[in-house]
Amino acid sequence: MRCKECLPLLEEYFDGELETAISGRIAAHVSTCAECASVYTELQRDQEIYSHYRREMAATSAPWEVVRAGIEEQRAIISSLTLSAPPARLLIATLGIIRSLFSSRYALVPAFVIAVAIIVGLLMHFNKNANHPQLAWQPPNVESAGLAPKQADNISPIPARSPGLVAHGASGKRDETQVVYAGNRSPNSRTVSSVKSKRANDTENRTRPHSLELRREVGESSESASLGAKTDVRQPVRIIFAAHSNDDVSKHAKEAQALLRSFRNESATGKDEALDLGYERQLARNVLDRNILLRRDAENRRNLPVADLLGGLEPVLLDIANIEERASPDEVRAIVGRIERKGLVAKLQIHTARGAGPNFRNGSLDQN
Amino acid sequence: MIKALSIEVFRLSSRSTTSAGALMNGSEELVERVRHGDDEAFRLIFERYHRPIISFVYDLVGERGLAEELAQEAFMRAYKNVNALRDQTKLAVWLFGIAKNVARESLRKRLQQGRKVELDDRTVTRLHDVSLLPDGQLFSKELNRAIHDALATLDQDKRLVFTLKVFQQKSYQEIAEITEFSIAKIKTDLHRARIEMRRLLRPCTEASYEM
Numbered sequence: 056m057r058c059k060e061c062l063p064l065l066e067e068y069f070d071g072e073l074e075t076a077i078s079g080r081i082a083a084h085v086s087t088c089a090e091c092a093s094v095y096t097e098l099q100r101d102q103e104i105y106s107h108y109r110r111e112m113a114a115t116s117a118p119w120e121v122v123r124a125g126i127e128e129q130r131a132i133i134s135s136l137t138l139s140a141p142p143a144r145l146l147i148a149t150l151g152i153i154r155s156l157f158s159s160r161y162a163l164v165p166a167f168v169i170a171v172a173i174i175v176g177l178l179m180h181f182n183k184n185a186n187h188p189q190l191a192w193q194p195p196n197v198e199s200a201g202l203a204p205k206q207a208d209n210i211s212p213i214p215a216r217s218p219g220l221v222a223h224g225a226s227g228k229r230d231e232t233q234v235v236y237a238g239n240r241s242p243n244s245r246t247v248s249s250v251k252s253k254r255a256n257d258t259e260n261r262t263r264p265h266s267l268e269l270r271r272e273v274g275e276s277s278e279s280a281s282l283g284a285k286t287d288v289r290q291p292v293r294i295i296f297a298a299h300s301n302d303d304v305s306k307h308a309k310e311a312q313a314l315l316r317s318f319r320n321e322s323a324t325g326k327d328e329a330l331d332l333g334y335e336r337q338l339a340r341n342v343l344d345r346n347i348l349l350r351r352d353a354e355n356r357r358n359l360p361v362a363d364l365l366g367g368l369e370p371v372l373l374d375i376a377n378i379e380e381r382a383s384p385d386e387v388r389a390i391v392g393r394i395e396r397k398g399l400v401a402k403l404q405i406h407t408a409r410g411a412g413p414n415f416r417n418g419s420l421d422q423n
Numbered sequence: 424m425i426k427a428l429s430i431e432v433f434r435l436s437s438r439s440t441t442s443a444g445a446l447m448n449g450s451e452e453l454v455e456r457v458r459h460g461d462d463e464a465f466r467l468i469f470e471r472y473h474r475p476i477i478s479f480v481y482d483l484v485g486e487r488g489l490a491e492e493l494a495q496e497a498f499m500r501a502y503k504n505v506n507a508l509r510d511q512t513k514l515a516v517w518l519f520g521i522a523k524n525v526a527r528e529s530l531r532k533r534l535q536q537g538r539k540v541e542l543d544d545r546t547v548t549r550l551h552d553v554s555l556l557p558d559g560q561l562f563s564k565e566l567n568r569a570i571h572d573a574l575a576t577l578d579q580d581k582r583l584v585f586t587l588k589v590f591q592q593k594s595y596q597e598i599a600e601i602t603e604f605s606i607a608k609i610k611t612d613l614h615r616a617r618i619e620m621r622r623l624l625r626p627c628t629e630a631s632y633e634m
Binding site for chain 1: 466482498594620
C-alpha cells in the first residue's frame with residue numbers, strides 16, 4: 056500500500072470502521088511509513104486529550120424526580136381525557152398510531168400510500184365526470200367565471216359547444232346543438248328594432264377587438280372562446296361532431312339577412328359624414344360566431360350549398376364586424392358593393408323562405 | 424443495635440443487588456416493560472443513559488442548566504413516544520436521536536430570538552482541575568475551557584458528528600441513524616471537525632505538553 060491510498064483511509068482505520076483485510080494492510084503500512092505513522096499518532100494524541108475532557112455534570116437524583124413528575128403529569132392529562140369518553144380514547148389511540156407511523160424512519164411509506172390514494176381518487180372522480188352525460192359539459196356559470204352581471208349581459212351569444220360539438224346522451228342519441236347565451240337574453244328576444252333602441256348602451260361596452268374573439272373561436276375550437284380566459288375550459292368534454300338542424304340555419308339566415316339590410320340602409324342615407332355603425336358591428340360579431348359554427352357543421356355534413364352560402368357570407372360579416380365605429384361612407388359603400396355583387400341578401404331570402412321546404416332539406420337552393 | 428445495623432446492611436445489600444440485577448436487563452426487556460406501564464423500568468433506562476445524553480446535549484448547546492432541562496425533555500418525549508420505537512435493540516440510538524432533535528430545536532429557537540449561541544457560563548462550570556494525563560501532564564483548566572470553546576466554533580453539523588464520534592464513541596452507522604446524515608457527509612464533517620479542533624487547540628496543547 057502507498058501513502059496516497061493509506062492517508063484518506065487513516066481516520067476510518069483509526070475509528071475502527073474498516074474491514075479486517077484493509078485494516079491489516081493499513082496497519083502494515085503505518086508500521087513502515089513514518090509520514091503515515093505521524094498522522095496516526097496525531098489522531099491518537101487528539102483522542103487522548105478529548106478523553107480527558109470533563110464537563111460539570113452533577114450526579115444527583117433531581118433530574119429523575121423532574122422527569123418522573125413530568126411523566127405523571129402527562130399520565131394525569133391522558134387519564135382525565137379518557138375517563139368516560141370512549142371516542143376520546145379512540146381518537147387518542149388513532150393519533151398515536153398516526154404519530155408512530157410518521158415519526159419512524161419509514162415515514163415516507165405511509166406518506167407515499169396516502170399520496171397515491173389521493174391521486175387515484177382524483178383520477179376516478181374526473182373519469183366519472185367525463186363519462187357522465189349531464190356532467191360532460193355544463194354551460195359556463197357566469198358568476199363563477201368571475202364576471203359581473205353587467206358584463207355577463209353584454210357577452211355575445213355563445214354556442215353551447217364548439218363547432219358541431221355535442222355530448223352523447225345516455226341513450227346514445229345525438230342531441231341537437233343549441234345556441235346558449237351566457238347573458239340573460241335569448242337570441243330570439245333580440246330583434247333588430249328592439250336592439251336598435253339599446254344601441255347607445257351596447258356601444259359603451261364594445262371594447263374588445265373582434266379579431267381576437269374570432270381567433271380564439273377558430274383556433275381553440277372552444278365553446279367558451281367568447282368568454283376568454285375567465286371561463287373554465289378544462290372541463291372534461293366528450294367531443295363528437297353533430298348536426299345542427301335546418302331550423303337553426305334558417306334562423307341564422309334570417310338574422311344575417313336583417314343585418315345586411317340594416318347595413319345597406321345605413322349606407323343609403325347619402326351623407327358624406329362618418330356613419331355610426333356600432334350596432335351593426337356588434338350584431339355582425341354575434342352573427343359571425345354562429346356563422347362559423349354552422350358553416351363548419353354544413354361542411355362536416357357535406358351540405359355544400361349551405362356551406363357555400365355561409366362561406367360567402369363570412370367575409371362580409373367579418374368586414375362589418377371589424378369596421379370602425381365611425382366608418383367612412385366609402386368604406387361602407389365598398390362592403391355594400393360586395394354584398395350586392397354576391398347577391399347575399401337574395402340568397403339569404405331564398406334560404407329563409409324555403410328553409411323548411413323539402414327541397415332545401417335536400418340541400419338545393421336553386422330549385423323551384 | 425447490632426441487630427439493627429445488620430438489618431440495615433442487609434437492606435442496603437439487597438437494594439444494590441436488585442439494582443445491579445435490574446441494570447443487567449436488556450434494552451428490549453426494559454422497553455417492553457415501559458410499554459406495559461412499568462415506571463421502574465423507565466427509571467433504569469434513565470439511569471443508564473442519563474449521563475451520556477446530558478453530556479451530548481451539553482456539547483451541543485453549551486449551557487449546563489439548559490442541557491439538563493433539554494435532557495429531561497428528551498426523556499419525557501421518549502417516555503411519551505416509547506411505542507414509536509420499532510427496533511428495541513436500538514434504544515440508545517433512538518434516545519440520542521430524540522436528544523439531538525430537542526437540542527437542535529432549542530438552538531433554532533435561540534437563533535430566532537437573536538441570541539448568540541455561546542457555550543456555557545464559566546462561573547458554574549466545575550472542572551477537574553488536576554486530572555492527570557497518562558504521561559503525567561496536567562490536563563489544565565485552560566485546556567478544558569479551550570475544548571469547550573473550540574466546540575462552540577464548529578458549525579452545528581460538524582459539532583454533532585464530532586461529539587457523537589469522539590465523545591460518545593458511536594460508529595458511523597449509529598451516527599447516521601441518529602443524525603440522518605449520509606455516511607459520506609459524516610466522514611467529511613468528522614474529518615473537517617478534527618482538523619478545525621486541532622487547529623483551535625494547538626496553542627493550548629503545545630503549552631500543555633511543554634509543561
